[in-house]
Amino acid sequence: MSMSDAPIYLDNNATTACDPAVVRAMLPFFTEQFGNPSSMHSFGNKVGFALKEARAKVQTLLGAEHESEIIFTSCGTESDSTAILSALKAQPERNQIITTVVEHPAILTLCEYLEKEGYAVTRLSVDKRGRLDMDEYKSALSPRTAIVSAMWANNETGTIFPVEQMVEMAHTVGAQFHTDAVQAVGKIAIDLKKTQIDMLSLSGHKLHAPKGVGVLYLKRGTRYRPLLRGGHQERSRRAGTENAASIVGLGVAAELAMQHMAFENTEVKRLRDKLEAGILATVPNCFPTGDVTNRLPNTSNIAFEFIEGEAILLLLNKAGIAASSGSACTSGSLEPSHVMRAMGIPYTAAHGTTRFSLSRYNTEAEIDRVIAAVPAIIAQLRKLSPYWGENGPKEETFAPAYA
Amino acid sequence: MWDYSEKVREHFFNPRNAGVLEGANGVGDVGSIKCGDALRLMLKVDPDNETILDASFQTFGCGSAIASSSALTEIIKGKTLDEALKVSNQEIADWLDGLPPEKMHCSVMGREALQAAIANYRGEEWKDDHEEGALICKCFAIDAVMIEDVVRANGLTTVEQVANYTKAGGGCASCHEGIEEILAKVAKDVCTAPTAETKPTPADVPVTAPKLTSFQRMRKIEETIESIRPMLQRDHGDIEIVEIDGKNIYVNLKGACVGCMMEAATLNGIQTQLVEALGEFVRLLPASMLGRA
Numbered sequence: 225m226s227m228s229d230a231p232i233y234l235d236n237n238a239t240t241a242c243d244p245a246v247v248r249a250m251l252p253f254f255t256e257q258f259g260n261p262s263s264m265h266s267f268g269n270k271v272g273f274a275l276k277e278a279r280a281k282v283q284t285l286l287g288a289e290h291e292s293e294i295i296f297t298s299c300g301t302e303s304d305s306t307a308i309l310s311a312l313k314a315q316p317e318r319n320q321i322i323t324t325v326v327e328h329p330a331i332l333t334l335c336e337y338l339e340k341e342g343y344a345v346t347r348l349s350v351d352k353r354g355r356l357d358m359d360e361y362k363s364a365l366s367p368r369t370a371i372v373s374a375m376w377a378n379n380e381t382g383t384i385f386p387v388e389q390m391v392e393m394a395h396t397v398g399a400q401f402h403t404d405a406v407q408a409v410g411k412i413a414i415d416l417k418k419t420q421i422d423m424l425s426l427s428g429h430k431l432h433a434p435k436g437v438g439v440l441y442l443k444r445g446t447r448y449r450p451l452l453r454g455g456h457q458e459r460s461r462r463a464g465t466e467n468a469a470s471i472v473g474l475g476v477a478a479e480l481a482m483q484h485m486a487f488e489n490t491e492v493k494r495l496r497d498k499l500e501a502g503i504l505a506t507v508p509n510c511f512p513t514g515d516v517t518n519r520l521p522n523t524s525n526i527a528f529e530f531i532e533g534e535a536i537l538l539l540l541n542k543a544g545i546a547a548s549s550g551s552a553c554t555s556g557s558l559e560p561s562h563v564m565r566a567m568g569i570p571y572t573a574a575h576g577t578t579r580f581s582l583s584r585y586n587t588e589a590e591i592d593r594v595i596a597a598v599p600a601i602i603a604q605l606r607k608l609s610p611y612w613g614e615n616g617p618k619e620e621t622f623a624p625a626y627a
Numbered sequence: 628m629w630d631y632s633e634k635v636r637e638h639f640f641n642p643r644n645a646g647v648l649e650g651a652n653g654v655g656d657v658g659s660i661k662c663g664d665a666l667r668l669m670l671k672v673d674p675d676n677e678t679i680l681d682a683s684f685q686t687f688g689c690g691s692a693i694a695s696s697s698a699l700t701e702i703i704k705g706k707t708l709d710e711a712l713k714v715s716n717q718e719i720a721d722w723l724d725g726l727p728p729e730k731m732h733c734s735v736m737g738r739e740a741l742q743a744a745i746a747n748y749r750g751e752e753w754k755d756d757h758e759e760g761a762l763i764c765k766c767f768a769i770d771a772v773m774i775e776d777v778v779r780a781n782g783l784t785t786v787e788q789v790a791n792y793t794k795a796g797g798g799c800a801s802c803h804e805g806i807e808e809i810l811a812k813v814a815k816d817v818c819t820a821p822t823a824e825t826k827p828t829p830a831d832v833p834v835t836a837p838k839l840t841s842f843q844r845m846r847k848i849e850e851t852i853e854s855i856r857p858m859l860q861r862d863h864g865d866i867e868i869v870e871i872d873g874k875n876i877y878v879n880l881k882g883a884c885v886g887c888m889m890e891a892a893t894l895n896g897i898q899t900q901l902v903e904a905l906g907e908f909v910r911l912l913p914a915s916m917l918g919r920a
Binding site for chain 1: 639640642645646656664665666667685686687688689692693
C-alpha cells in the first residue's frame with residue numbers, strides 16, 4: 225500500500241491509537257514486572273513505585289493539587305457512575321440531579337435509571353449552537369440538588385461548556401459538581417487546583433493510552449462513597465487490583481499530552497480548520513454544527529443535508545477515510561443523535577451529520593486527500609436522494625407517508 | 628461496522644435502477660424520517676396486462692436501505708402487480724443474503740413502498756398501519772411496540788410467555804430487563820385490581836364499625852374478597868382465602884395475578900378494603916407465609 229492510499233483515521237473522539245512510547249512503557253508490566261503492588265516483596269514494590277509515578281503524571285496533566293486526588297478506575301463510564309452514585313449516597317437528604325440533554329450515554333442512561341428509582345433529574349437544554357442557558361441552570365439549582373454533572377466538552381461537536389462558572393453556581397446551593405471531561409483532557413489546558421470542581425472523569429483511550437483505564441479526580445474534602453468496596457486499593461476508594469500496565473501507560477500518555485498541548489491547539493487546530501473550510505467551500509448544502517467559536521481544537525462536525533450518515537461513512541471508508549456519524553443507522557437505534565436533535569437540527573440534516581476528529585498524528589497530506597474525496601461522495605449519494613433534484617434540493621417537497 | 632453481506636455491499640456501492648423513472652405511472656413514497664429512511668419507488672406498468680415493465684428508486688437512507696431498494700426493483704421487474712404484491716420483506720432480505728436484525732426495517736420499507744406504488748397506479752389510497760418501536764430483542768429483531776401489543780392482546784405476565792408468543796428474549800436473554808419493563812408498564816396500565824392509591828372511598832362505612840362475632844367477621848371477610856374477585860378475573864387472575872388466623876388473612880393469588888409485577892400492590896389494595904370493611908386492622912398475606920408470620 226502506498227502512502228497515497230493508506231487509511232486516514234479521523235475518528236479520534238471515538239478512540240485513539242496508543243502512542244508507541246505508551247506501549248513500550250507498558251510491556252515490562254506484562255512480563256518481569258507482574259507483581260501485585262499490594263505485596264510486601266520486591267516484585268510488588270517496583271510496581272507500586274511505577275503506579276506512584278503514573279499518578280504524579282496524571283496529577284500534572286489535570287493540575288490537581290494533591291496526588292491522592294487521582295483515583296484510577298477501569299474507564300470513563302465507571303468514573304461517571306462512581307461520581308454520581310457517590311454524591312447521592314453521601315447526601316441522602318438531597319434527591320435532585322442536574323445534567324444536560326447533550327451528555328454522553330454514560331451519564332444519561334444512568335440518570336434515566338436513577339429517575340426510575342425515584343430521583344428527580346433535571347436536564348438542561350441547549351440552543352441551536354449547543355450552548356447552555358445559565359439562567360435556566362440557575363433556576364434549576366435548589367437546596368435538594370445533590371449533584372450537577374455537565375461535560376467539559378461535547379463528544380459530537382466539541383462544544384465547550386463553562387464548567388468553571390457552573391461549579392461556583394452549584395456550590396451556592398451546596399451541591400457537588402462533576403464534569404465528564406473525557407473529550408477535553410489532553411486537548412485543552414486544565415488546571416483543577418484553580419477551580420472548585422469536585423469530581424472529574426477522564427478516559428485513557430481518548431488520549432493515546434490503552435482502553436480499560438480511566439481516572440476519577442476527587443477534590444480533597446469532597447464527601448465520597450465508593451462504588452466498589454473490597455481491598456484497600458486507591459486508599460479504599462476504588463477496590464480491585466490495579467490495572468498496573470494500563471495505569472503506567474496512562475501516565476506516559478498524560479506526560480505526552482502535556483508536551484503536545486500547544487501543538488494540539490495550533491497545528492491540529494489549523495488542520496481541522498483547513499479541513500472544515502475546504503469541505504464547506506466545495507460542498508453545497510452543508511454546515512458545521514455546535515459552537516464553532518468555542519470548541520475543541522480537533523473536532524469538526526458537518527451536517528450534509530438530504531443524505532444519510534451511514535451511507536456517507538461506508539463510502540468514506542471505501543475511500544480509506546474513517547469518520548463517524550450522528551445518524552440513527554450507525555448506532556442501530558431509531559433516532560438520530562440526541563445532541564443534534566437537542567440543537568434543533570432538522571432530521572434531514574441530523575441524519576447526515578459527519579464527525580471528523582483529528583489527532584496529533586494526522587498530516588497535511590491526509591487532510592488534502594479528505595478535502596478532495598468528500599465532494600464526490602456527497603454528490604453520489606445526493607443523486608440517489610428523493611430530496612435532491614438536478615441542481616440542488618427539490619423545489620416541490622418530497623413528503624412520504626411516514627410510519 | 629455492520630456485518631453486511633457481500634450482496635448488500637455490492638448493491639449499495641453499485642445500486643441498480645437508481646434515479647427518476649421517466650413515464651412512471653405508479654409512484655410510492657414511504658419512509659420514516661426519524662429513523663433516517665425515506666424511499667420513492669417508481670413503476671412503469673403495462674396497462675394491458677398489469678406487468679411491471681420497469682422500476683426505479685430514490686432513497687434517503689443507510690447502506691442497507693439503499694441496497695434493499697435496489698434489490699426490490701430487481702425482484703419486481705417483469706412481475707405482474709399481483710405477483711409483486713406477494714413479495715415479502717423477508718424475501719427482499721433473503722435476496723440480499725440476509726440483513727442485520729437492526730436493519731430488517733429497511734426491507735419492510737421496501738415492501739411498503741411497493742404497496743404504496745401499486746395503490747397509486749390503481750388510484751387507491753394506501754394507509755400505513757405499521758408502527759415501529761425501539762429494538763428490544765436483537766436475536767429475533769422484535770421491537771417494543773410489537774412486544775407491547777402482544778402482551779396486551781394476550782394478557783402476558785412473564786418473560787417466558789413473551790418469548791413463547793413473540794420469540795423476543797428467547798435467544799441470548801440479554802434483553803430480559805427491557806421485556807420486564809414493558810410487562811411492568813402494561814401491568815400498571817391494564818390492572819384494574821385495587822391498589823392502595825386507587826382504593827374506592829366507601830361513604831357508607833362507619834368510622835368505628837360495630838363489634839362483629841367471629842362468624843360475622845369471617846362472613847364479612849369472605850364477602851369483601853368475593854366482591855373483589857370479578858375485578859381480578861377481568862385480568863385473568865383470581866384469589867382464594869386459605870386461612871384466617873387472628874389479624875392475619877392468608878390468600879392464594881391465582882391465574883395472571885401469580886408473579887404479576889403488581890402482586891404486592893394488589894394485596895395492599897385488597898387489604899385496605901378489608902380494613903375498611905371490618906373496621907379493624909388486618910394483614911393480608913400470601914398463603915406461602917402461612918405458619919411463618
